[in-house]
Amino acid sequence: MRVTFKIWRQEGPDDKGVIRAYEVDGLSEDMSFLEALDHLNELLVLKNEKVVAFEYDCREGICGQCGVFINGRAHGPHDNITTCQLHMRSFNDGDTIIVEPWRAASFPVIKDLVVDRSSLDRIIEHGAFISAKTGTAPEANAIPIPKDVSDRAMDAAACIGCGACVATCKNSSAALFTSAKINHLNTLPQGKAEEHKRVAEMTFQMEIEGFGSCTFTGACEVECPEGISIINIAEMNARVVKSKLLR
Ligand code: FES
CATH class of the missing domain: 3.10.20.30 (Beta-grasp domain)
Incomplete structure (x- = not known):
């Protein structure tokens, strides 16, 4: 060929x-x-x-x-x-x-086809983790989680952080990436303790990294190799409002 x-x-x-x-x-x-x-x-x-x-x-x-x-x-x-x-x-x-x-x-x-995506890493650093000491790995069913909740968390956790969403978006928005990382943890009981702090700090970092705003064109969802849904962005926006009221 x-x-x-x-x-x-x-x-x-x-x-x-x-x-x-x-x-x-x-x-x-x-x-x-x-x-x-x-x-x-x-x-x-x-x-x-x-x-x-x-x-x-x-x-x-x-x-x-x-x-x-x-x-x-x-x-x-x-x-x-x-x-x-x-x-x-x-x-x-x-x-x-x-x-x-x-x-x-x-x-x-x-250089050539290599870009610096450390801006995504810095968003992760501002909350895409759980800081509570969890000790040794608990038995898998020790915390009952409804199937639809774990499914939503796992769908968001599928984000591999490639940056296709940013590169495809006409606004260079990182909303799909950030919302997937937030929803992955905030959906589960293990992430609840820091949920409002996580939303506030990760979305703030997203803004200061210079990413554009989301205008819901949906291009990110189309090009995401993991099929992350833009419903995550709507959920993140609702969480932002809630975190402002409750923090
Ligand atoms: S090289 Fe790892 S996703 Fe392509």
């Missing part, structure tokens, strides 16, 4: 950046998208050229490191998968594939 990659190349944060084209032959349709980029990099090494910087860790759809825009869509042409889970059989022989980094002021480009 032969494709032309058009890839954003940027030497560093202060470089202007440019799209460069690379014709790549010898690809298999069974290769993952990242393996195809690996193959391109091997060819660049042989030509003594600089390899394309891109991020990954697990390559199993778990860590959220690998996100890029592919032909204008976060994580490529399919719903509910990450870039590392995308395969070359999703493209046709002879295709041109445009690959760009996440675009958001709060995600500055470090």
